[in-house]
Amino acid sequence: xxxxxxxxxxxxxxxxxxxxxxxxxxxxxxxxxxxxxxxxxxxxxxxxxxxxxxxxxxxxxxxxxxxxxxxxxxxxxxxxxxxxxxxxxxxxxxxxxxxxxxxxxxxxxxxxxxxxxxxxxxxxxxxxxxxxxxxxxxxxxxxxxxxxxxxxxxxxxxx
Numbered sequence: 436x437x438x439x440x441x442x443x444x445x446x447x448x449x450x451x452x453x454x455x456x457x458x459x460x461x462x463x464x465x466x467x468x469x470x471x472x473x474x475x476x477x478x479x480x481x482x483x484x485x486x487x488x489x490x491x492x493x494x495x496x497x498x499x500x501x502x503x504x505x506x507x508x509x510x511x512x513x514x515x516x517x518x519x520x521x522x523x524x525x526x527x528x529x530x531x532x533x534x535x536x537x538x539x540x541x542x543x544x545x546x547x548x549x550x551x552x553x554x555x556x557x558x559x560x561x562x563x564x565x566x567x568x569x570x571x572x573x574x575x576x577x578x579x580x581x582x583x584x585x586x587x588x589x590x591x592x593x594x
Contacts, residue, residue, distance in 0.1 A: 464507035468495060473513050476550060483550045485557040492558060503558050513547055523551055533581045540582050548580040 475488045492503070499505035509525040521536040521544060532548050552575050560568045 464499075464505055465510075466496065466499070466506055466508075467510040467512070470512045470514055472511055473547065473550070476554060483553050485554060488554070489561075503555070511551065521547070523547060525551065525555070530577050531579045531581055533583055535583050544582065545580070548582070552578050552580065 472488065472491070475491055476484060496502045496505075503509075506525075507527055509523075509527070511523040511525070513521050513523065515521060519538060521534060524533045524535065525531070526533070532551050534544055534548050536544055553571070555578065556571055556574055
């Protein structure tokens with residue numbers, strides 16, 4: 436990774452693919468989505484739309500034998516209005532979605548965790564007919580949402 440690519444972490448910039456590749460580790464089941472993931476999933480509005488990311492998923496996870504089910508951790512960077520970065524971390528074995536935001540807790544950020552939880556439900560059940568899937572409300576209770584307001588603090592706020 437070059438210094439220029441690492442500098443893509445500053446405000447007002449987009450992440451380079453090299454940073455995503457730096458995080459990706461197929462042997463250990465770690466992957467980082469591109470920073471455009473949330474732009475795709477909310478393509479037409481701020482309403483969640485799984486169909487808008489289906490092709491994206493096939494490209495992103497084609498190196499993993501069982502797709503998203505192969506992952507232990509998933510990182511998702513989110514650019515907020517070209518002024519601020521936050522990111523999600525999904526830890527699959529403990530069924531938790533964490534949101535990291537150095538600016539502190541913002542109630543608006545909860546929608547990113549909710550959208551990710553809904554996306555994971557759709558992705559894990561994409562080959563199961565709608566009528567045979569577990570109810571989303573029941574399934575979603577198993578996946579906790581944690582907002583970590585400052586990465587350096589141990590304190591976390593749970594939803």
